[in-house]
Amino acid sequence: MTKICTSDRLSSNRSENSLLNLTKKFLKLLRSSKDKSIDINMAAAHLNVQKRRVYDIINVLEGLGLLGKWSVNCSKWIGGDIDNHIASDSDNKENINSEEEKNISKEERTLDCQIEELNREINILSQSEKNLENAYVTFSDLQSIPSLRNKLIFSIKAPSDTVLEVPKYEKGSYKLNLSAESGNIMVYYVSDEQLN
Structure with a gap:
């Protein structure tokens, strides 16, 4: 039986909703629109996040000069070729490497638990009177x-x-x-x- 810690589930959910991942999804959504403009309410609904998270993304992209206000709730891409700013194959490889690192970390935690259990068992064995009689x-x-x-x-x-x-x-x-x-x-x- 595999134990899943609450913190593992939380960190997984956090990484999916990190500003970086949301920005990548936002840019893909923006790219799919005809005129490279996006409605903030529609983006929040599509990304399944609060509007303030979309505003965080918009503010950063506006600060970088990549996005401009089109109307009150609408922004338009002004940063040239949007594909240059969306995850490339190397980013995908980094994500794969990140998955490998997560798997390795999980294996390390499993091994650490097993080592800890073995140390506990060795302590129990070494403190047993019956075993001490035969320790020569x-x-x-x-x-x-x-x-x-x-x-x-x-x-x-x-x-x-x-x-x-x-x-x-x-x-x-x-x-x-x-x-x-x-x-x-x-x-x-x-x-x-x-x-x-």
Whole structure:
């Protein structure tokens, strides 16, 4: 089942009624008229918006010198070839890319939700007493790790509030500091030789 957030529906509706999209629709409507003139009331009804939104578009186009007042409720295109101002194929490609971006964003949100759910489940597993009883490695587990062969190996059993510090020293010299406030820290020498 797909969950649709209210904000997703609102943003979709907003983008359809954005000033840019309404202006493109307005210009197409204007282009389809015989004398490139348009009645404001008819445009508002056709675009299914309030008249003030049409006035916003008209005011911008008049300010750019592309539209002129023809009468009280009528405006006429005076900006040359109207097709130069209507969405071209590159604009359509941008819209397609925008759709791809929306799909990618949706997938990212889905993945984020899945990661969050996995992290919650890992926390539940790691806090279970039954799982903690079995949270250990054996000597043979350590010996089976190729990168640990012929290395000096120590095992540490410590409380969860343990702080581990490894200060930098000259090459070949190492020091490890462990501190905890809630219990004892146990350090075991495992081996630096392979099992035969």
